[in-house]
Amino acid sequence: AWVVGVLRTAAARARDRAAPDAAVASLTRALQEPPDADALPGVLLELGQAEAISNAPAAMAHLRQAYDAITDPGVRADLALTLGRTLVFVGTPGSATRFAREAGAALPADPPYADDRQALLATERISGYLHDLDPAVWRRRPEPRIEGTGRGARMLAVALAWEAVMDGVDRARAVELARFGVADGDLLSADTGLLWVIAGQVLDLCDEDSTGLWDAGLAQAHQRGDLFTALGMHLWRGYVQWGRGDLREAAQALAAGNELSHAWGAGGIASGYGEAFQLGVLLDRGDLRACRAYLEQVRPHPRITEGARMFGEAHARLLVAEGRHTEALDVLDGVAPIMAGVANPAWRPWRSARARAMAGQGRTKAALELVEAELELAAVWGAPRVVGRTLRLRGELLGGDGAADLRAAVDLLGRGNARVEHARALVSLARVCAEPEAVASLRQAAALAAAGGADGVHRDAVAALAALGQPAPARPPATETLSATERQILDRHLAGVGERDIAEALFLTPRSVRAALDAMRAAGTFDAGGT
Numbered sequence: 001a002w003v004v005g006v007l008r009t010a011a012a013r014a015r016d017r018a019a020p021d022a023a024v025a026s027l028t029r030a031l032q033e034p035p036d037a038d039a040l041p042g043v044l045l046e047l048g049q050a051e052a053i054s055n056a057p058a059a060m061a062h063l064r065q066a067y068d069a070i071t072d073p074g075v076r077a078d079l080a081l082t083l084g085r086t087l088v089f090v091g092t093p094g095s096a097t098r099f100a101r102e103a104g105a106a107l108p109a110d111p112p113y114a115d116d117r118q119a120l121l122a123t124e125r126i127s128g129y130l131h132d133l134d135p136a137v138w139r140r141r142p143e144p145r146i147e148g149t150g151r152g153a154r155m156l157a158v159a160l161a162w163e164a165v166m167d168g169v170d171r172a173r174a175v176e177l178a179r180f181g182v183a184d185g186d187l188l189s190a191d192t193g194l195l196w197v198i199a200g201q202v203l204d205l206c207d208e209d210s211t212g213l214w215d216a217g218l219a220q221a222h223q224r225g226d227l228f229t230a231l232g233m234h235l236w237r238g239y240v241q242w243g244r245g246d247l248r249e250a251a252q253a254l255a256a257g258n259e260l261s262h263a264w265g266a267g268g269i270a271s272g273y274g275e276a277f278q279l280g281v282l283l284d285r286g287d288l289r290a291c292r293a294y295l296e297q298v299r300p301h302p303r304i305t306e307g308a309r310m311f312g313e314a315h316a317r318l319l320v321a322e323g324r325h326t327e328a329l330d331v332l333d334g335v336a337p338i339m340a341g342v343a344n345p346a347w348r349p350w351r352s353a354r355a356r357a358m359a360g361q362g363r364t365k366a367a368l369e370l371v372e373a374e375l376e377l378a379a380v381w382g383a384p385r386v387v388g389r390t391l392r393l394r395g396e397l398l399g400g401d402g403a404a405d406l407r408a409a410v411d412l413l414g415r416g417n418a419r420v421e422h423a424r425a426l427v428s429l430a431r432v433c434a435e436p437e438a439v440a441s442l443r444q445a446a447a448l449a450a451a452g453g454a455d456g457v458h459r460d461a462v463a464a465l466a467a468l469g470q471p472a473p474a475r476p477p478a479t480e481t482l483s484a485t486e487r488q489i490l491d492r493h494l495a496g497v498g499e500r501d502i503a504e505a506l507f508l509t510p511r512s513v514r515a516a517l518d519a520m521r522a523a524g525t526f527d528a529g530g531t
Contacts, residue, residue: 004035004043011046018225023050024058041069045079052082053226056090073108077116080104084123085194088130093304096127097138118144118152122159122195129162132305132339139163146180151190157181158195161202168344168381171206178202182213192217193232204240205346207383207416214240221507230507231260235274242281243385245419247453249483251285252516254278259509272307279314283321284420286456291318309338313353325360332357345374346386352393359397368397385421388412392425395432403432410441423448423457430464439470446473482525489516490526 007030014022027047035043048063063083070076080103087096104120107113121144128138143160146153161177164170178199181187187196196217200210214237221230235257241250258274275298282291295315303311312335319328332354342348351374355367371394378386391409395402406429413422426445430438442461449458462472482490485506492502499517503510520526 001036001039004030004033004039007033008039008043008046011050015050015224018223020050020054020225020227024054041066044069045075048079049082052086053224053228056086056228059086060090067103073113074116076103077107077113077120081119081123081191084120084127085191088123088127088194093131094128094133094137097124097131097133100124100127115148115150115152118147118150118156119190120152122152122155125156126159126162126195126198129166130305135341149184151186154181154183154187155191155195158187158199158202162198165202165205165344165347166342168342168346168377171382174202175206175208178206178208185216188216188220192220192226192229197232197236200236200240204243205344205383207385210240218507227260231257233257234260234507235277238274238281239277242277242284244417245421245423245448245452245454246483247281247285247420249485251278251281251453252483252485252512254281255512255515256508259512272301272303272311275301275303276307276310276314279311279318283314283317284454284456286454286459288318288321292322306339309335309348312338313350316353316357320356320360323360325357328357328360329354343377344381345378345390346381346383349374349386349390352390355393355397364397368394371397384412384416385418388418388425389421392421392428395425396428400432403429406432419448419452420454420457423452423454423461427457427460427464430461435468439465439468442468442470443473450475482520486516486520489513490520493517494526 007026011023011026011030014020014026024047027043027050030043031047034040044062044066048059048066051059051062060083063079063086067076067079067083070079080100084096084100084103087099091099100120100123104117104124107117107120125138125140128135143163144156146157146160157177158181161174161181164174164177181199182196187199196213200213203210203213214233217229217233218237220226221233234253238250238253238257241247241253254274254277258278261274275294279291279295282294295318312331316328316331319325319331332350336350339348345351351370355370355374358364358367358370371390375387375390375394378390381387388409388411391405391412395405395409398405406425409425410422410429413425423445426441426448430441430445433441442465446458446461446465449455449461458475465472485508488506489502489508492505493499497505499510499513502508503513506513
């Protein structure tokens with residue numbers, strides 16, 4: 001008993017110092033002692049909680065054993081949230097929803113546990129979505145009321161905000177719910193890697209600024225040594241940066257998120273998101289060869305539900321860019337049944353994806369019908385980015401008759417931070433307008449594309465300028481286009497800090513730091529002499 005006590009104290013100190021691996025080592029040894037019957041539930045709980053932020057598969061068995069052994073309702077409620085969240089990512093489809101429902105029903109009906117029931121209901125609903133279950137299983141009607149301002153109320157608000165995004169009909173309500181969910185920061189401590197992330201997604205898909213959420217999440221990850229939180233923040237911040245047109249920063253964040261995801265053991269539902277996003281970034285950077293090589297490298301990885309859908313849609317985009325339109329439609333057919341209940345094209349733009357492939361086959365009329373339907377849905381949602389993106393596609397399909405759509409797209413996309421989409425719209429507009437306007441549009445497009453790292457769009461703009469007899473605009477030097485992460489890596493490297501220490505300071509992996517330095521060196525950002 002004395003040995004177990006010393007090891008638990010050592011583990012607690014390790015957790016306080018953001019060293020979960022050391023905590024796991026101490027508690028694993030304590031479990032082998034073994035603890036007596038009174039101490040065993042506590043050791044299992046502490047071990048599972050430490051493993052949950054660094055090694056998901058190992059955490060599962062210990063969390064479940066602890067849950068079955070503990071009788072205190074309040075402790076069981078806290079543990080149920082950790083176990084439910086872990087089941088979302090590494091459990092079998094439907095297991096998180098079943099467990100959260102059973103755990104909520106097992107809580108006492110007393111008022112002090114009302115907020116815990118809301119938290120477990122939020123887990124039940126969001127896991128039902130993420131596992132692509134029949135909505136009749138998890139989306140109970142009528143919609144639950146949010147009571148109070150506790151962590152459960154915040155979690156339930158975010159889950160309902162995501163359902164508003166799915167339906168695509170009440171953007172203002174989605175923003176209101178998401179902002180309530182993240183207000184005062186309680187959710188950050190209660191559920192950083194799931195519903196905090198989803199709140200950020202909701203705000204981004206509503207064209208609201210979500211930057212502060214990713215920064216706060218990474219700060220929390222540093223403080224706790226939390227690998228799970230770090231991978232979520234990097235992955236979804238990378239997704240947001242990609243959509244906003246900061247491709248260099250997005251590539252860096254996604255590389256870090258994908259590596260941390262593999263280290264945490266996030267197979268199953270988590271596999272596929274980051275890889276799909278990386279494919280999208282490579283496509284937007286205009287590097288089809290690198291995109292194809294990356295796709296072949298990660299193609300064998302298992303992926304389910306939304307990760308599989310998004311990976312399939314990214315694959316189809318690549319096939320369209322390669323001129324393989326029939327194959328693209330076959331891939332889209334394969335993922336069409338996944339998340340079929342999502343109506344909002346801001347998150348599931350399946351019609352425009354098919355339209356691009358159909359247009360490549362010469363089926364312009366059928367493609368336009370799909371885009372018209374998507375544009376109606378986008379207009380109901382009302383976020384400028386998705387409306388502008390869809391207007392651009394319709395304008396491109398209309399050819400010479402699409403100038404009005406393209407001007408409207410340029411106007412909408414120019415209002416927000418979606419510079420790569422804005423640059424594409426400007427290039428498309430230049431094809432159908434008079435020369436003075438075309439030249440101005442192409443110069444603006446080239447500047448936006450260079451700033452965002454969209455080399456393919458930049459090449460298109462420069463080629464179009466050359467066709468009009470106009471010189472190519474000067475590109476800014478490499479040091480002026482570094483992402484914020486690249487600059488932090490470079491500054492530390494030039495100051496003599498080693499790759500491992502840089503990785504630890506920025507919550508990256510040494511491999512991603514090395515890759516960033518190699519890329520900057522190859523681009524001539526600095527030389528061997530450190531200048």
